[in-house]
Amino acid sequence: MAMIEIRDVNKWFGRFHVLVDCTSAVDKGEVVVVCGPSGSGKSTLIKCVNGLEPFQKGEIHVNGISVGTAGTDLPKLRSHVGMVFQHFELFPHMTVIENLTIAQEKVLGRGRDAARDKGLSLLDRVGLTEFADKHPGQLSGGQQQRVAIARALAMDPICMLFDEPTSALDPEMIGEVLAVMQDLARDGMTMMVVTHEMGFARNVAHRVIFMDQGRILEDATKEEFFGTPRSERAQTFLSKILSH
Amino acid sequence: MGPFDYTVLVPSLPFLWTGLQFSVHLTLIAMSGGIVLGTLLALARLSGPKPLSTASAMYVDLMRSIPLVMVILWFFLVIPLIIGKPVGAEYSAIITFTAFEAAYYSEIMRAGIQSVSKGQAMAGYALGMTYGQNMRLVVLPQAFRNMLPVLLTQTIILFQDTSLVYAIGAKDLLKAADIAGKNYNRPVEMYLFSAVIYFVICFSLSALVKRLQKRYAVLR
Ligand SMILES: Nc1ncnc2c1ncn2[C@@H]1O[C@H](COP(=O)(O)OP(=O)(O)OP(=O)(O)O)[C@@H](O)[C@H]1O
Numbered sequence: 001m002a003m004i005e006i007r008d009v010n011k012w013f014g015r016f017h018v019l020v021d022c023t024s025a026v027d028k029g030e031v032v033v034v035c036g037p038s039g040s041g042k043s044t045l046i047k048c049v050n051g052l053e054p055f056q057k058g059e060i061h062v063n064g065i066s067v068g069t070a071g072t073d074l075p076k077l078r079s080h081v082g083m084v085f086q087h088f089e090l091f092p093h094m095t096v097i098e099n100l101t102i103a104q105e106k107v108l109g110r111g112r113d114a115a116r117d118k119g120l121s122l123l124d125r126v127g128l129t130e131f132a133d134k135h136p137g138q139l140s141g142g143q144q145q146r147v148a149i150a151r152a153l154a155m156d157p158i159c160m161l162f163d164e165p166t167s168a169l170d171p172e173m174i175g176e177v178l179a180v181m182q183d184l185a186r187d188g189m190t191m192m193v194v195t196h197e198m199g200f201a202r203n204v205a206h207r208v209i210f211m212d213q214g215r216i217l218e219d220a221t222k223e224e225f226f227g228t229p230r231s232e233r234a235q236t237f238l239s240k241i242l243s244h
Numbered sequence: 245m246g247p248f249d250y251t252v253l254v255p256s257l258p259f260l261w262t263g264l265q266f267s268v269h270l271t272l273i274a275m276s277g278g279i280v281l282g283t284l285l286a287l288a289r290l291s292g293p294k295p296l297s298t299a300s301a302m303y304v305d306l307m308r309s310i311p312l313v314m315v316i317l318w319f320f321l322v323i324p325l326i327i328g329k330p331v332g333a334e335y336s337a338i339i340t341f342t343a344f345e346a347a348y349y350s351e352i353m354r355a356g357i358q359s360v361s362k363g364q365a366m367a368g369y370a371l372g373m374t375y376g377q378n379m380r381l382v383v384l385p386q387a388f389r390n391m392l393p394v395l396l397t398q399t400i401i402l403f404q405d406t407s408l409v410y411a412i413g414a415k416d417l418l419k420a421a422d423i424a425g426k427n428y429n430r431p432v433e434m435y436l437f438s439a440v441i442y443f444v445i446c447f448s449l450s451a452l453v454k455r456l457q458k459r460y461a462v463l464r
C-alpha cells in the first residue's frame with residue numbers, strides 16, 4: 001500500500017484552477033522529487049497532503065487515512081507527517097531545544113525529560129548539539145534548516161514533506177542540508193521533496209514528478225526522467241535548470 | 245490665598261497616597277483585563293465564525309467612537325440597573341475601563357497577530373498543534389512581544405485617562421487632590437502636585453518604552 005496516495009485532486013483558489021486532476025503515489029521508503037516552474041502548484045500540492053490546504057475534489061490518503069474527509073483528526077495526522085519549509089519557520093521566541101520539544105510535549109504528550117533526550121539526540125544527528133540553548137536567530141540559514149528537520153523528526157514521522165528546503169539558503173549551505181536529507185533517505189524515510197536541486201534528484205530520488213500549470217505532466221522513475229523526459233515542457237525546464 | 249504654600253502637602257500625603265493607589269490599581273486591573281479581553285476580541289475578529297467576528301468588530305468600533313467620559317457616566321448609570329443594586333463608583337470605574345480599554349488593546353493585538361508570518365502558524369499546524377495550541381504557544385507570544393512597546397504606550401494613556409473617573413466621584417489621585425485642595429483651601433498647590441506625580445510616572449514609563457523599542461530593534 002502506498003504511504004501517500006493522491007487521486008484526481010482538484011483545487012481552486014477562487015476561480016483559479018491551481019491543481020488539475022493530480023494523481024500520484026509515494027510508496028513506503030520511496031523518495032519522490034517534485035519539480036516544475038514557479039507557480040505550477042508544487043507547494044499547493046504538498047500542502048494538500050497534510051491538509052494545510054483544503055482541496056475541493058479528489059482524494060488524498062496518508063497511511064490509509066483520508067485527508068480531505070470531514071471527520072479526520074487532522075492535528076493527529078499532521079503530528080506524524082513531518083514538514084520542512086523553505087523559510088525554516090523555527091519559532092524565534094524559543095531556544096533550539098525548545099523548538100524540538102514543544103510539540104513532543106504538547107501534542108504527543110511526552111514527558112519533559114524524554115522529549116529533551118529525544119531532541120538532543122536529534123540535534124546530535126544533524127550535528128548541532130552545541131546550539132541547543134541558542135535562539136534560532138543566532139544560527140546560520142543552513143543550521144536553522146537542519147534544526148527544522150530535527151524538529152520534524154522529533155515527532156517520529158511516518159513520512160516527510162519538504163517544500164524547497166534549500167532555495168532560501170546561500171549556496172555554501174545547501175550541501176549541509178542536502179546531506180542530512182540524503183542520510184534520511186538512506187535510512188528508509190518516505191519523502192516527498194519539492195526541489196530544483198537536480199543533483200539531489202539524481203543521487204537520492206527514486207522518482208521525479210514534473211508539474212506545470214497545476215498538472216502533473218511527468219511521473220517517472222529518475223532514470224526515465226533524466227534519460228528522455230517525454231513532455232516538451234519538462235525538457236525545456238530541465239535544460240534551463242541544468243544550464244546554471 | 246497668598247503665595248504658594250507647600251507645607252499643606254505633608255499632612256495630605258497619606259490621603260493623596262490612597263488616591264494614587266486607586267489610580268494605579270485601576271490601571272493595572274484595566275490593563276490585565278483589557279489585554280485578555282482584547283486578545284479574545286481580536287481572535288474572534290480574525291478567526292471566529294462570521295457572526296462572532298462581526299460582533300467583535302462592532303463592539304470595538306462602538307467603544308472607539310464614544311468619548312470615554314460618556315462611557316464612564318453611562319456605565320455608572322446602567323450597571324446598577326443590570327445587576328440590580330448599586331456597585332459604587334470604584335467598581336463601576338474598574339468595569340468600565342476594562343471594557344473600554346479592551347477595544348483599544350484588541351486593535352493592538354490584532355495588528356500583533358497579523359505581524360506574525362503565516363508560515364509560523366503553518367509550522368505549528370504541521371507539527372500537529374490545534375488552533376488553540378498554535379495561538380497560545382506560537383502566535384500570541386510573538387504577537388505580544390512585537391507589540392510590547394505599543395501595549396505599554398496604551399497603558400500610559402490608560403493611566404492618564406483614569407483621572408476621568410473623577411466625573412463619577414471615584415476617589416483616584418485627581419479626586420483626592422481635589423478634596424485635599426478644598427480642605428486646606430490650597431487647590432492650586434494640590435493640582436500642581438498631582439500633575440507632577442502623573443508626569444513623573446508617565447515620563448518614566450515612556451522612557452522604558454523607548455528602551456524596549458531600542459532593544460527590539462537590535463534583536464530583529
Ligand atoms: N492563497 C492563495 N490564493 C490565491 N492564489 C494562490 C494562493 N497560493 C498560491 N496561489 C497561486 O497558485 C499558484 C500555485 O502556487 P504554488 O505556491 O503552489 O506554486 P509553486 O509551484 O510552489 O511555485 P514556487 O516555485 O514559486 O514556489 C500560483 O499561481 C500562486 O500565485
Ligand SMILES: [Mg+2]
Nearest residue numbers: 042043044164
Ligand atoms: Mg512553492
